[in-house]
Amino acid sequence: MTTAIKVENISKQFRLGTKVEKEDSLVRALFSTIKAPLQNYRRYKSLYSFRDNDLSPDILWALKDVSFDVNRGEVVGIIGHNGAGKSTLLKILSRITPPSSGSIRIVGRVSSLLEVGTGFHPELTGRENVYLNGTILGMRKKEVDNKFSEIVEFSGVEKFLDTPVKRYSSGMRVRLAFAVAAHLEPEIMIVDEVLAVGDAAFQKKCLDKMQDVGSQGSTVLFVSHSMPAITRMCERVIMLKAGSVFMDATAHDVVSAYLQGERDNTAERIFTDTDAPGDTEVKLHAVRILTDDHRVTEAIDIRRALAIEVEYEVLQPGWVLMPTFALWNGEGVNVCVAVDQDLTWRKVPRPPGRYTSRGWIPGNLLSEGMFTVNVTMWTLEPVRKMQYHVTDVVAFQVVDTLEGDSSRGDWKGDLPGVIRPKLIWETGSNIK
Amino acid sequence: MTEGNASIPIVTIKPDSGWQVINVAELWSYRDLFVFLIWRDIKVLYAQTVLGFMWAILNPFFQIVVFSVIFGRIAKIETDGIPYVLFSTVAIVPWTYMSTSMIAASQSLVSGQSMLGKVYFPRLIFPLTPPLAKFVDFVIAMVLVFGVMVYYKVTPTANIVYLPVFVILMILVPIGVGMWLSSLAIRFRDVKFAMPFFLNLLIYSAPILYTASAIPHEYRMLYSFNPIVAVIEGYRGMLLGTEMNWSYIWPGMVSAIVIFVTGAFYFRKMERIVVDVI
Numbered sequence: 079m080t081t082a083i084k085v086e087n088i089s090k091q092f093r094l095g096t097k098v099e100k101e102d103s104l105v106r107a108l109f110s111t112i113k114a115p116l117q118n119y120r121r122y123k124s125l126y127s128f129r130d131n132d133l134s135p136d137i138l139w140a141l142k143d144v145s146f147d148v149n150r151g152e153v154v155g156i157i158g159h160n161g162a163g164k165s166t167l168l169k170i171l172s173r174i175t176p177p178s179s180g181s182i183r184i185v186g187r188v189s190s191l192l193e194v195g196t197g198f199h200p201e202l203t204g205r206e207n208v209y210l211n212g213t214i215l216g217m218r219k220k221e222v223d224n225k226f227s228e229i230v231e232f233s234g235v236e237k238f239l240d241t242p243v244k245r246y247s248s249g250m251r252v253r254l255a256f257a258v259a260a261h262l263e264p265e266i267m268i269v270d271e272v273l274a275v276g277d278a279a280f281q282k283k284c285l286d287k288m289q290d291v292g293s294q295g296s297t298v299l300f301v302s303h304s305m306p307a308i309t310r311m312c313e314r315v316i317m318l319k320a321g322s323v324f325m326d327a328t329a330h331d332v333v334s335a336y337l338q339g340e341r342d343n344t345a346e347r348i349f350t351d352t353d354a355p356g357d358t359e360v361k362l363h364a365v366r367i368l369t370d371d372h373r374v375t376e377a378i379d380i381r382r383a384l385a386i387e388v389e390y391e392v393l394q395p396g397w398v399l400m401p402t403f404a405l406w407n408g409e410g411v412n413v414c415v416a417v418d419q420d421l422t423w424r425k426v427p428r429p430p431g432r433y434t435s436r437g438w439i440p441g442n443l444l445s446e447g448m449f450t451v452n453v454t455m456w457t458l459e460p461v462r463k464m465q466y467h468v469t470d471v472v473a474f475q476v477v478d479t480l481e482g483d484s485s486r487g488d489w490k491g492d493l494p495g496v497i498r499p500k501l502i503w504e505t506g507s508n509i510k
Numbered sequence: 511m512t513e514g515n516a517s518i519p520i521v522t523i524k525p526d527s528g529w530q531v532i533n534v535a536e537l538w539s540y541r542d543l544f545v546f547l548i549w550r551d552i553k554v555l556y557a558q559t560v561l562g563f564m565w566a567i568l569n570p571f572f573q574i575v576v577f578s579v580i581f582g583r584i585a586k587i588e589t590d591g592i593p594y595v596l597f598s599t600v601a602i603v604p605w606t607y608m609s610t611s612m613i614a615a616s617q618s619l620v621s622g623q624s625m626l627g628k629v630y631f632p633r634l635i636f637p638l639t640p641p642l643a644k645f646v647d648f649v650i651a652m653v654l655v656f657g658v659m660v661y662y663k664v665t666p667t668a669n670i671v672y673l674p675v676f677v678i679l680m681i682l683v684p685i686g687v688g689m690w691l692s693s694l695a696i697r698f699r700d701v702k703f704a705m706p707f708f709l710n711l712l713i714y715s716a717p718i719l720y721t722a723s724a725i726p727h728e729y730r731m732l733y734s735f736n737p738i739v740a741v742i743e744g745y746r747g748m749l750l751g752t753e754m755n756w757s758y759i760w761p762g763m764v765s766a767i768v769i770f771v772t773g774a775f776y777f778r779k780m781e782r783i784v785v786d787v788i
Binding site: 172201202 | 547631697
């Protein structure tokens with residue numbers, strides 16, 4: 079195998095360019111206004127100068143000593159939390175910004191899709207923008223000529239080719255832009271979250287196209303926050319953490335490690351005494367998402383159960399409570415509403431104190447994707463009253479595996495549907 | 511930065527390594543993009559205007575009217591016997607080209623920053639594009655010059671053979687200044703606010719509204735190092751038959767080349783860090 083990309087000890091530091099001083103008197107403020115030009119000059123001049131051993135708090139290490147090799151034809155995913163250095167790495171690889179130290183050797187033509195539609199001009203027609211955008215992304219005019227009809231067909235905006243792009247809907251614009259990008263034939267393709275655009279059908283088209291590119295022997299570097307897309311696309315995944323390579327292994331291993339370490343606050347919401355929703359009878363204290371081994375997590379393996387845990391405090395005696403929650407998926411569909419049915423407190427007034435209600439959702443039920451949770455507390459007696467109602471209080475992600483033991487079986491493609499229950503199957507030539 | 515053969519390019523990415531010369535080969539490989547960006551600028555400039563390319567004539571036309579009234583009629587500036595309208599038209603058309611090109615080129619990196627952060631192509635294309643796109647305006651505005659010449663029954667002299675020299679010089683100046691100012695402007699936005707004053711200074715420091723012969727002899731050489739002086743003197747010499755005094759033209763050519771070369775080096779030094787400091 080030949081090496082397509084060789085990254086050696088890449089580091090990148092930024093200056094934050096923060097203003098340090100603050101004036102506390104009018105005279106000083108006036109004085110510093112006069113001094114300001116000189117200070118500003120020094121500040122803007124020094125935006126890109128780094129001395130050795132400069133420990134100024136103004137400096138941010140976006141990448142520190144990153145090394146890896148990518149072979150020709152490999153499809154490599156890059157994951158990491160916000161601020162881990164993914165975007166900086168891609169920007170260095172696509173030569174938008176230089177590294178502070180280290181070196182990279184790239185064999186082959188690189189195309190980067192850091193954002194589709196770069197250079198689209200609203201006053202130009204669709205046709206003109208295809209040419210402009212194509213050449214911006216590194217194609218020659220001749221190549222655009224050859225691919226033109228394919229691009230137009232892929233985008234599905236044939237009818238509007240000679241309309242200025244400013245009259246397009248945003249969806250049409252994105253489709254046309256991606257169509258151009260998808261028809262580049264680079265040896266190396268760098269993709270950052272393109273899949274965040276367009277409707278579901280178009281996203282699928284994009285994923286398929288990228289898989290095509292990968293299977294035709296191109297090298298693909300793919301950055302995404304979508305673990306399902308990463309596991310489907312890539313054999314190998316590099317996980318960045320605080321600017322360094324944290325893990326570099328098979329997609330399965332790295333994604334599970336990423337999900338294990340996932341303790342993002344979207345899975346847990348704790349209220350303080352001052353901001354706790356509720357009235358004088360009941361107050362909400364916390365909501366969290368738990369795995370079947372009681373860990374707080376944002377990411378759930380589709381095969382395993384999860385619990386939505388609500389912690390609340392009863393402040394006055396004599397009320398009958400009815401804790402409920404509602405589940406919404408990423409497309410805005412209300413998947414279900416559930417009411418606490420634990421018999422201990424059913425129709426029984428509760429004494430004051432802290433309570434926890436945990437609703438278990440079995441594994442192999444929800445579909446893949448993001449879910450958000452709304453929690454509501456009703457009281458039935460002595461009066462019917464809504465005590466609190468909090469929307470989008472926590473969120474979690476259900477991730478399907480490709481191990482063949484979930485509902486998808488051995489199908490590795492896109493699988494639609496609001497739920498994904500694992501059914502009981504009976505198959506044979508003569509079954510009763 | 512690019513080596514290897516054309517089919518499989520090999521690129522090495524390294525930290526900023528100081529002063530470098532313009533990579534002509536790389537620029538050449540992006541020629542299609544260059545052409546499209548120039549064409550885009552031309553096409554988009556007068557989009558959704560009623561008068562369209564007429565503006566290329568109207569802008570200098572109104573300037574000529576104002577200057578002819580103020581400096582020709584009221585102040586009665588001496589023009590070596592040339593009618594003031596003719597005298598100023600020949601200068602204002604190239605001046606309009608150079609000033610609008612300098613404004614656009616100096617802002618080219620700042621106004622292109624959304625593109626800069628997303629895709630790589632030689633950054634030099636940014637300051638080079640406006641002076642070339644605006645050349646179309648210049649050619650259109652030349653109709654005005656020839657119209658005035660026909661009206662006053664003036665024919666170009668044999669010096670017209672130097673036209674390519676002065677056209678190139680006229681394009682070289684805004685490119686050189688544009689490379690300097692656009693790379694300064696990414697760190698110091700003051701450039702934008704200083705531009706109107708700078709242009710005001712330039713219009714009065716060149717013989718656009720008055721004759722170069724009005725400058726005292728001992729200062730004439732120093733004065734001629736302003737490249738705009740050379741351009742204006744060249745156009746007048748070619749079209750109106752005023753004296754083509756080369757000893758007052760070459761200093762401007764030298765400084766135009768110096769501005770161009772130093773601008774290119776400074777731009778190269780700054781272009782790689784554009785995205786980080788903009």
